[in-house]
Amino acid sequence: MLSFTSQRLAVALSVALTVSIVAFLLLHLSGDLATAIAGPEATAAQIAEIRHQFGLDRPMTLQYLDWLWRALHFDFGNSFYYRDTVTSLVASRMPVTMTLGAISLMLALVIAIPLGVLAAVYSGTIVDRLALGFCVLGQAVPAFCLGLGLIIVFAVHLHWLPVSGTASWKNYIMPSVALGWYAVPAVMRLSRNGMLEVLSSDYIRTARAKGLRPTVVILKHALRNAIIPVVALAAVQFGFMLGGSIVIEAVFNMQGLGYLAWEAIARNDFPVVQAVVLILAVIYVALTFLADVANAFLDPRIRLA
Amino acid sequence: MTVAAPVDIGTGLEAPAAPQRRRAGLLRRSFGHSGLVLGGTMLVAIIAIALAAPLLAPHDPYNQDLAHRLIPPVWQAKGGWDHALGTDKLGRDYLSRLIFGARISLLIGTLTVLISGTIGTVIGVCAGYFGGRVDAVLSYIVTTRLALPVVLVALASAALVGSSLQGVIVVLGLLLWDRFAVVTRSATQQIARTDYVAAARAIGCSTLRILISEILPNILNALIVVATLEMAHAILLEAALSFLGLGVQPPLPSWGLMISEGKQYMFFSPWVIGIPAAALVALVLAINLVGDGLRDVTAPENRG
Numbered sequence: 061m062l063s064f065t066s067q068r069l070a071v072a073l074s075v076a077l078t079v080s081i082v083a084f085l086l087l088h089l090s091g092d093l094a095t096a097i098a099g100p101e102a103t104a105a106q107i108a109e110i111r112h113q114f115g116l117d118r119p120m121t122l123q124y125l126d127w128l129w130r131a132l133h134f135d136f137g138n139s140f141y142y143r144d145t146v147t148s149l150v151a152s153r154m155p156v157t158m159t160l161g162a163i164s165l166m167l168a169l170v171i172a173i174p175l176g177v178l179a180a181v182y183s184g185t186i187v188d189r190l191a192l193g194f195c196v197l198g199q200a201v202p203a204f205c206l207g208l209g210l211i212i213v214f215a216v217h218l219h220w221l222p223v224s225g226t227a228s229w230k231n232y233i234m235p236s237v238a239l240g241w242y243a244v245p246a247v248m249r250l251s252r253n254g255m256l257e258v259l260s261s262d263y264i265r266t267a268r269a270k271g272l273r274p275t276v277v278i279l280k281h282a283l284r285n286a287i288i289p290v291v292a293l294a295a296v297q298f299g300f301m302l303g304g305s306i307v308i309e310a311v312f313n314m315q316g317l318g319y320l321a322w323e324a325i326a327r328n329d330f331p332v333v334q335a336v337v338l339i340l341a342v343i344y345v346a347l348t349f350l351a352d353v354a355n356a357f358l359d360p361r362i363r364l365a
Numbered sequence: 366m367t368v369a370a371p372v373d374i375g376t377g378l379e380a381p382a383a384p385q386r387r388r389a390g391l392l393r394r395s396f397g398h399s400g401l402v403l404g405g406t407m408l409v410a411i412i413a414i415a416l417a418a419p420l421l422a423p424h425d426p427y428n429q430d431l432a433h434r435l436i437p438p439v440w441q442a443k444g445g446w447d448h449a450l451g452t453d454k455l456g457r458d459y460l461s462r463l464i465f466g467a468r469i470s471l472l473i474g475t476l477t478v479l480i481s482g483t484i485g486t487v488i489g490v491c492a493g494y495f496g497g498r499v500d501a502v503l504s505y506i507v508t509t510r511l512a513l514p515v516v517l518v519a520l521a522s523a524a525l526v527g528s529s530l531q532g533v534i535v536v537l538g539l540l541l542w543d544r545f546a547v548v549t550r551s552a553t554q555q556i557a558r559t560d561y562v563a564a565a566r567a568i569g570c571s572t573l574r575i576l577i578s579e580i581l582p583n584i585l586n587a588l589i590v591v592a593t594l595e596m597a598h599a600i601l602l603e604a605a606l607s608f609l610g611l612g613v614q615p616p617l618p619s620w621g622l623m624i625s626e627g628k629q630y631m632f633f634s635p636w637v638i639g640i641p642a643a644a645l646v647a648l649v650l651a652i653n654l655v656g657d658g659l660r661d662v663t664a665p666e667n668r669g
Binding site for chain 1: 508514517518524605628631635638647650654
C-alpha cells in the first residue's frame with residue numbers, strides 16, 4: 061500500500077509541475093503580454109516601460125521559476141485590473157465555487173446511484189430503458205441551457221427561487237441542479253454496470269441461495285462492491301465541476317472562481333487567469349490522487365495489479 | 366460479433382461471401398437499433414438542412430430590420446408566417462439564422478474532430494503499439510492534458526488567439542484529443558497482441574505499414590464511435606464559449622451566440638433562447654444517439 065501510494069504521489073506531483081509549466085506558457089507563448097497589457101494605443105516607449113515593470117524582459121526560464129516559487133508560497137502577484145493581490149481575490153471567490161461544486165456532486169450522486177442500482181436490478185425492463193433514455197437526453201442538454209430554462213420556470217414564472225446571486229441557500233438550488241446534471245449520466249452508467257457485474261457473481265448467488273431478503277442482498281452485499289469505481293469517478297467529476305462551474309456562475313451571476321476567471325480573461329488580467337488555471341488543475345490532480353489511493357484501499361486487487 | 370456460418374467450410378466457393386454477409390448483418394442490426402435509426406434520421410435531416418441552407422432560409426440571416434424587432438414565433442398571438450420563428454433584437458429572421466447556424470455547429474464539430482482525432486489517434490496508437498517507455502511518456506502527456514480545466518483553458522486560449530470561428534476550431538481541436546488517445550491506446554494494445562500482427566512483423570512489414578494497414582482498419586470502429594461522441598462534445602463547448610462571448614463572434618448565427626444575445630430578453634420572450642437551445646439539444650442528441658448506437662452495433666460486448 062505504501063509503495064503504491066508513494067508511486068502515485070510521485071506521478072501526481074510531476075503532473076502538477078508539468079501543468080504549472082503549461083499554465084505559464086499558455087499565456088506567455090500566445091503573444092506579447094506587454095503589448096496586450098498596454099492596450100492598442102500605447103507607444104513603443106510605454107510598452108517597453110511596462111515590459112520592464114512586470115519583469116517581462118527577463119529570460120523565460122527565470123520568469124517561470126520566479127512565478128512558480130511565489131506560487132508555492134501562495135503569492136500569485138497582483139491583479140492587473142483589481143487593486144488587490146490575486147491570492148486574496150481567489151480566496152474571497154473560492155467558497156462560492158466550492159460550495160456549488162459540493163452541493164452539485166451530492167445532488168448528482170443522490171440521483172445517479174439509486175437510478176443506476178434500479179436500472180441494474182430491473183435490467184432489461186422498462187425501468188432500465190427509461191433510466192438509460194434519461195441519460196442520453198440528459199447528456200444532450202447543455203448545462204447553461206438547463207440553467208436558463210430553470211430560471212424561466214422557477215424564478216420568472218413560479219417565483220419560487222431567486223434569479224441570481226449568492227445571498228442565501230436558495231440561490232444555490234438551481235445552479236447546483238444545472239451543474240450536477242452533467243455528472244448524472246456518467247455516474248449512473250458506472251453504478252449500473254458495476255451493479256450488473258456484481259449481481260451476476262457467485263457470492264451474490266450464495267447470499268440469495270441462503271435465503272437473505274433481496275433488499276439486504278442488493279444494499280448490503282452488492283452495492284458495497286459495485287460502488288467502489290464510483291468513488292474514483294465522483295472525485296474526477298468534482299474536478300470537472302470546478303472547471304465547468306465557469307458557465308453556470310456566468311448564467312446565475314455568482315461571484316465564484318469561474319466568474320472571476322471569466323472576467324479576468326475578458327480583461328486580459330493574466331495573473332488571475334494563470335492562478336485559477338493552476339489552482340483548478342492542482343485540485344484535480346490532488347482529487348484523482350486521493351481517488352486512486354482510496355480505490356486501492358477499498359479494493360486490494362488494484363494495488364497488487 | 367457475427368461469425369461466418371459453418372456451412373461455408375469445405376465448399377471453398379462460398380468463402381468469399383463471408384465479409385459481405387457480415388456487412389449485411391451489420392446493416393440489419395443498424396436498422397434494428399431504434400436509437401441509431403432515430404438519431405441517424407435526425408442527423409441526416411440536420412445535415413441536409415445545413416447543406417441546403419440558402420435554399421431553405423426564407424430571409425437573409427444577416428438582414429436587419431429594426432422596425433420588426435422581437436416578433437414572436439407563429440404559435441404565439443402576435444406571430445405570423447412571414448417570420449415563422451420570430452425575429453431577434455435586431456429584427457433578423459430567427460428561422461433563417463437557425464438554419465444557417467446548423468452549418469456553424471456542424472462545421473465546428475467536423476473540423477474539430479478531424480484535428481483532435483488525428484492528434485489523439487497518433488498518440489494512442491503509438492502508445493499502444495510501442496508500449497514501454499513510449500507508452501509511459503505519452504500516457505503522462507494524456508494525464509497532464511486531463512488535469513487542465515477544459516472550459517477555462519479553451520476560453521483563455523480562444524481569447525488569446527482572437528475569438529473567431531477558426532480560432533475556436535483550432536483551440537478545441539488542440540484540446541479535445543484525450544478520449545481519442547485513451548480509446549485508441551487500449552484498442553491498439555489488443556490488436557498488437559494478435560497473430561496477424563505478429564505474422565505481418567514476421568514477413569518483414571515495416572512498422573508504419575503495420576500501423577496503417579493492420580492496426581488502423583481494426584480500431585476504426587472504436588475510432589468512429591469516439592469521433593461522434595467528441596463531435597457532440599465540441600459542439601456543446603463551442604456553444605458554451607460563444608455564450609460566454611469568447612467563441613464565435615457576431616454577426617455569425619451560432620446557436621450559442623443566439624442564446625447569449627437572447628439572454629437579456631428571456632424574461633419576457635423565453636422563446637428567444639428556447640428555439641436555439643432546442644436546436645442545439647436536437648443536434649447533440651442525434652449525434653449521441655448515433656454514437657451510442659454504433660457502439661452497440663459494432664461491439665455488442667461493450668454495451669452499457
